[in-house]
Amino acid sequence: GDSVTQMEGPVTLSEEAFLTINCTYTATGYPSLFWYVQYPGEGLQLLLKATKADDKGSNKGFEATYRKETTSFHLEKGSVQVSDSAVYFCALSKGAQKLVFGQGTRLTINP
Amino acid sequence: NAGVTQTPKFQVLKTGQSMTLQCAQDMNHEYMSWYRQDPGMGLRLIHYSVGAGITDQGEVPNGYNVSRSTTEDFPLRLLSAAPSQTSVYFCASKNRPDPDRDNEQFFGPGTRLTVL
8 A cells, every 4th residue: 555654853953054854755746745833732724735746845945756666755954943843744635535744753953 | 814723722532532633724735744753763744635525645654533624724624532632733724735846744733632
């Protein structure tokens, strides 16, 4: 079945560091790919998305490119802030109701 | 719009008790879902509904019931709570998927349930 694998956390960085959170997927067909973010005590919010190969999603300084050849959708940010501390989830969907989530990566940014 | 709302925010149950987690959305979305979030496992789909009167099972449906009598509401019922159902529960909704658009789901703030 379809699945999403994220790099294991937790990830701890200093402010202004470069961030990469790896995400790879297994799916038949052409899924849409998402990154969701969960801030402490809150529900999930969509961070960015890409619906076809080579699309780049971006929001709040975060970027991810849909790479079909490597089945990847890695999340990057050039300079992280303390306010980026959260849990990040990679997910896929194939036009149906269901989102398939990765296990989540907890990110902590120290000042 | 309030978006997706869930009640209660926190709940403690004893083993064997039953309860209903409430979920409502005011965006006129056809699709609604329930997920549970457990450490190291991401979110797993419990049940979902593609419209009023229609429900189906997700990945982990055992021990839970749902109904969808209106477009707005999608309650989740725990029939006889067990410690394994200790989790954070999220309700989500979205529009009918369009092949030319993405499938963004909108999530509620969650209900943290502890079963003793």
